[in-house]
Amino acid sequence: MADEWRLFWVGDGGTPEGDRPVAGWEGLEERERALGLRERQPILVSPEGRVDPRLSECFRRSKFSAKAQGTQVTYAPLYRLFFMFLWQRGLDWDEASEDDVEDWEDWRRRGAQNPTRVGGGTWAKELAALKLLYDIAAKRGFVPTNPVTLLAPTDVKTSDVKWLSPRAFRLWRNVGLGGMLPSGLEDETWRGRCGGRDTAYADLLYSSGLRRREGGTMLTCELPALGQRNYYPGKVGQAVAKRAGYTFYVGHSALQRVEGYRLSTRALAVACARTRGAYDRLPGLRVVREVTRAGRVRWRDRSGRAGESALGRLTAAERMLLFVDGEDGLEPAMLWLSESGLPLEYTSWTKVFERASDRCAAAGLNVFATPKMLRHSMALRMLISLHNALDRRLGLTPAQRLHYEEVYGQVWLMVKDMLGHRSEQVTRDVYLEPVRGLQLESLLSDDDNPVNAEKIAELAARTGLILDQA
Template sequence: MAYEWRLFWVGDGGIPAGGRPVPGWEDLEERERALGLRKRQPILVAPDGRVEPRLSECLRRSAFSAKAQGTQVTYAPLYRLFFTFLWQRGLDWNEASEDDVEDWEDWRRRGATNPAPVDGGTWAKEQAALKLLYGIAAQRGLVPSNPVTLASPTDVKTSDVKWLSPRAFRLWRNVGLGGMLPGGLEDEAWRGRSAGRDTAYADLMYSSGLRRREGGTLLLCELPALGQRNYYPGKVGQAVAKRAGYTFYLGHPALQRVEGYRMSTRALAVTRARRGGAYDRLPDLRIIQSVSRAGRVRWRSRDGRAGESALGRLTAAERMLLFVEGEDGLEPAMLWLTESGLPLRYTSWTKVFERASDRCAASGLEVFATPKMLRHSMALRTLIALHNALDRRLGLTPAERLHYEEVYGQVWLMVKDMLGHRSEQVTRDVYLEPVRGLQLESLLGDDDNPVNAEKIAELAARTGLILDAA
């Protein structure tokens, strides 16, 4: 008998995460549809092959299913690990006690046989995941009470550095992603073949403030058309946003780089894939027939079945199945592709950023970045720019601005909308709270030097909260 729980996702054809298809489950997709299971719902299978329907219901219609897709993808593997720990103790998933949770925490963080102990921040996330699931189970009477009663860890560390100055970003992008040397020359030893794609993605994220999943799942038809504007609006679908869809804004230089990627690196990848027959071997692809002005996309599958959906309701997994057919053949509808011409999973960008930061470190540079840091940086730049714009338009001095709190409150609202936050308070407290206490009015009142890299560099030197490059 096996001793590990397995994790499956509805719509994946019976292939466990990181595994192979299970014999006898060839008609699984039809059975899932008949049962009314939602796409990308996690299904946990016990080591004895049993699917616990009560557990599945806890994951189907509950506070768990209301979580963002990225959160669900993070939490479900943690459940599998904890259930396996219980099973090896002779316990089922709903038999966990407070002692079991404490022993699990001890092993995860300090266990001598654990090859990769987790820190306080990671354990805090795992604790939240378990508390959520067992809270749902307790409400439904499946467990006597929630066994997750541990106090929050005290060694949770958060980096003070959440922002990149413009010049620090350019240095990180050019050296880490673009294969340049710190001095600005090309590195002849550089062997990266995805520099065009990676730098375009970084520029898009730094300019727009999109989340990793939002920027990483864009379809070609969702890109604004390049013209002569300074900023271009686009829409984030609710199925890939954290909570609800919203409008994002992309600067002209960033959109130019994205268009350059489409016409060069991406086009070459598509050509290679067509010549190698890569698209002919994909059984589940959906060929887009039309996209209406109202945002309805219609498609057909290879077997002739038709389907349609609102663009905003397409999940990350569904977007990877969409293709468009042109004069030269099929190509993915997703913007970002692998070198082999297939849609790139948005989670892959974390590794891309890590490798870029490692390359900078190997070059002796103290610059690094994550997708979230680029989002924070966009918010900071926008906040300062909007404050300066209002100063100039109203003809206020920094001191006079203190009397116009109501007017400047609109700046926070605008940044909130650009980030897709539900409330202004989230923007203030989570993203920009450290900046709010920096007495920006003393730095941003110079009409002869409006907001730019120098302003942010001054903040970086003064506070130590912003990563800058000399």
């Protein structure tokens, strides 16, 4: 289209999002390095095929480049959309006015012809993205003033997020991802071939509280070794975490399911890919030579050039390039693979979850899930479980617990750390809203305990925030 901006990323070999490689861009990576561009820096190309060096400077070394990679991946497509809106008005990105931003807000949130109108929460994020870019541009003299003067919307809801009770999660997972019928019997019409992978990923997120990107970019060497423990610790790399790396904990049954996927469905996909020679033609492939005790990864590329990085500093894109050369040949270092045996983009999990929820709806079930909902649910269950553990350790009833708020305040801190939050207030106000101010009894020592199910059901009915199934 004549009015379409295109988004590229440094290191992608000249492949815009959702498009094919551009002919004549051979050797692009060398030219990008020569220009001093940062790895995974966004490059926006105007409809005239031009790259504005001022935009590149805004992305290269600024508050934008200091943002987490996931935030950059979220913000860059928003800039592309806004720039196309301006272009259709005959304006370049640096010619935006306050009126243009207000019209864009009206279109995004209320436009009658807009099939994908957004709510207050989404618009607040888009507003923050635009304000960041134009703040940088204004300070560097690329635009006269920041045109983003709108206030944050007032209809942003923080307490209407949804949780899943353990039994609702199991029903959604088994029917939506695993190809079962609501009755618990196998569905003979099920044609899904990645059920083992998908259910293992869902269990990992529900048990650990990992974010979509954190769990979706895990390497096999980062997977805790299965043993005889109830919970196993692992590390989230700072480059794929939202803000900083942290320690996560995954339960035995969830880790067991992930290990089962690794030894079965994943191994079969790798074997088939080797037979087809799929790994022999991949550009940019890096073969891991070793992962040191200090957590450094050393590799060689196809030309024999050596490289290394701290494990925690590997970005999502870099992780997809890593391969291990085993006894039977090459295989991806990434844990989650597509059916073709290639590393799976972590963003693909959103569609996997949507299809699973659609399948549940088609079966007449009022259960659905997103990766974030599984994270919320883990936080809720863990808070209740930790309260219960302290109750039993101190020999207190829930009523007596009210006299020990300082002791129980540590529970919030522990859950905050398990989620990788900076602020305890975020944990209190957003993720765990259903249980604020409630006097809770023993819950969650065993997800299948009927007392726990009854209490979760009571919370679901009382708050309206937890999906549950009778």
